[in-house]
Amino acid sequence: MNTHMLAPLTTTGVGGPAATFVRASTQEQVVAxxxxxxxxxxDLLILAGGSNLVIDDAGYGGTVLQIATEGVAIGEELPDGRVRVDIAAGHPWDDAVAQTLAAGLSGLEALSGIPGSAGATPVQNVGAYGSEVAHTLLEAKVYERATGRTTDLDNEALGFGYRDSMLKRTTLNGSPEFVVLSVSFALERRPESAPIRYAELARTLGVAAGERADAAAVRTKVLALRASKGMVLDTADRDTYSTGSFFTNPIVPASVLDALPDGAPNFPVAQPGMVKLSAAWLIDKAGFAKGFGLPGTAGEAIAGGRATLSTKHTLAITNRGDASSADILAIARAVRAGVKERFGIELHNEPLLIGCAL
Incomplete structure (x- = not known):
């Protein structure tokens, strides 16, 4: 593998060459x-697990820094009884989750199976099955490019929102103002999980929403649910070559529900007068079924066809083999336009688009 080619370093498998490529395995190397x-x-592009990037086929004209630091340290008990866990930014996220559970700590189990690195999780405020990083993140150690200083940013300073943070808001075209060096979580020392907030997960575990379950069982169920939707990377399954959810669930005024069909899924959010809709439901009801493709991009059966919606979940856009970034974005544009035409709702991409745009 030519490590200067970026496609093999991303979970979607698209992206051209880097003008300069650096791999850093220590915090000191990252800072340098x-x-x-x-x-x-x-220009600087930060890359670790590559699970949240769609990089243009022309490549990247600046420096691409792959953060490859690793390590999970179980720390001291905090004053509130929780336990501090420090994780290097480049450490594979799911391995970190598994290590915390093996150490008897709960709080991250519902975030099992998410691809990518630990350092990326606070940027996007990664979340799934009713849990998100903001619920347990204590602080992030960052290098501030403007000042050349290393500092710790606590949960409040990180300004978390839905799939959002101060870190993301100060990142331009994949180039962050604050480079995450490590992340620290406060977890509970108990065999039971955090309260189960997601109805589908609660049902599969046989508990009521808001109750706890065995943390190891939660991990097992989450991994199975994610795999059933093609959301766990499997090198033998092209249906998993994606960024996971390509679009975020829209947060809209509650009045929008009046214009949607009865029974349209919606969920409460912290903002008064707002609700969260299901992007997957909107995509499906706008006429884009699982496996949707376009002429020339619609999968292996069509000459030159390389990209489709996942056959397991309409939120993922998958590389069926040798897809280009243009193929991926063509599917995304068609879906976004169709949802806008059908419902008047604008979908927004979750992954960062590097050198390209919808």
Missing amino acids: AVAAAQDAGA
């Missing part, structure tokens, strides 16, 4: 590489 790019005035 960022500072060097800063001094040279070079």
Whole structure:
């Protein structure tokens, strides 16, 4: 593998070459590489697990820094009785989740199976099955490019929102103002999970929403649910070559429900007068079924066809083999336009689009 080619370093498998490629396996190497790019005035793209990037086929003209730091440290008990866990930014996220459970700590189990690195999780405020990073994240150690200083940002300073954070809001075209070096969580020392907030997961576990379940059982169920939707990367299954959910669930005024069909899924959110809709439901009801493709991009049976919606879940856009970034974005544009035409609701991409746009 030519490590300067970026496609093999992403879960969707698209992206051209990097003008400069640096792999850093220590925090000191990360800081040095960022500072060097800063001094040279070079554009900088941070890459670790590559699960939240769609990179243009033309590649990246600046420096691509792959953060490959690893390590999970179970720390001291905090004043509130929870236990501190420090995770290197480049550590594979799901492995970190597994290690915390093996240590008898709960709180991250519903986030099992999410691809990518630990350092990326606070940027996007990664979430699934009613849980999100903001629920347990204590702080993130970051390198601030503008000042050249390393500092710790606590939960409040990170300004979390739905699939959003201060870190994301200060990132431009994949180039962050704050480079995450490590993340720290406060977890409970108990065999039971955090309260189950997601109805589908609660049903599969045989508990009521809001109740706890065996944390290891929660992980097992979450991994099975994610796999059934093609949301766990499997190198033998092209249906999993994606960024996971391509679109976020729209948060809209509650009055929008009046224009939607009865029974349209909606969920409460913290903002008064707002509700969260299901992007997957909107996509399906706008006429885009699982496996949807376009002429020339619609899968292996069509000459040159390379990309479709997942055959397991309408939120994922998959690389069926040798897809280009243009193929991926063509599907995304068609879906976004169809939902807008059918419901008047604009879908927004969850992954970062590097050198390309919808």
